Amino acid sequence: MPRNGEGDKLLVNADKNPNTNGAVFTGIVDCHAEMGRNLGKIADGIKSGAIKTLIVFGEDVTKHGISAELLGKLETLVVSDILPNKTTAAAHYLLPGCAHAEKRGSFTNVKGRVQRFVKAVEPKGDARAEWEFLHELVYNVTGQNGFVNIEGLFNQMAAEVPAFNGVTWASLGDTGVTVQI
Numbered sequence: 238m239p240r241n242g243e244g245d246k247l248l249v250n251a252d253k254n255p256n257t258n259g260a261v262f263t264g265i266v267d268c269h270a271e272m273g274r275n276l277g278k279i280a281d282g283i284k285s286g287a288i289k290t291l292i293v294f295g296e297d298v299t300k301h302g303i304s305a306e307l308l309g310k311l312e313t314l315v316v317s318d319i320l321p322n323k324t325t326a327a328a329h330y331l332l333p334g335c336a337h338a339e340k341r342g343s344f345t346n347v348k349g350r351v352q353r354f355v356k357a358v359e360p361k362g363d364a365r366a367e368w369e370f371l372h373e374l375v376y377n378v379t380g381q382n383g384f385v386n387i388e389g390l391f392n393q394m395a396a397e398v399p400a401f402n403g404v405t406w407a408s409l410g411d412t413g414v415t416v417q418i
Contacts, residue, residue, distance in 0.1 A: 352413030
């Protein structure tokens with residue numbers, strides 16, 4: 238989703254998403270201007286019945302053009318989030334997600350700096366990071382086990398995404414590395 242606000246052109250960027258460049262590099266979006274552009278297509282697909290199942294991670298899509306009524310037309314809605322909202326209320330399956338401070342991962346900032354972030358606190362109860370839910374889904378549907386830790390997952394992603402040009406989890410170190418934007 239696009240999240241824009243005030244920027245000062247020095248320290249504060251108008252793009253409030255912490256990983257827009259990562260989304261562009263991995264092909265989730267084609268360019269910064271296209272964040273959220275597929276939501277209308279998803280809504281149309283639900284309306285027409287072409288989309289019967291939707292998986293939503295950490296987003297209340299009812300605030301972005303997919304109404305709760307439209308979500309009710311889905312055969313299956315799987316949602317992972319940390320707080321209740323209209324999307325979680327419509328879910329057939331609700332997966333307890335982790336807050337950013339409860340998981341590990343990486344992000345690529347506006348200057349192309351790829352950095353790790355580390356878990357500050359343990360998640361409560363059964364809460365898990367999104368990649369863990371996706372890993373289990375892929376394994377249960379395809380039988381492919383893939384990587385079972387964030388280091389292996391990052392290394393595979395970085396090997397397949399040209400922008401990361403040989404970066405590995407280990408090479409990020411404590412301060413990260415800069416990639417070409």
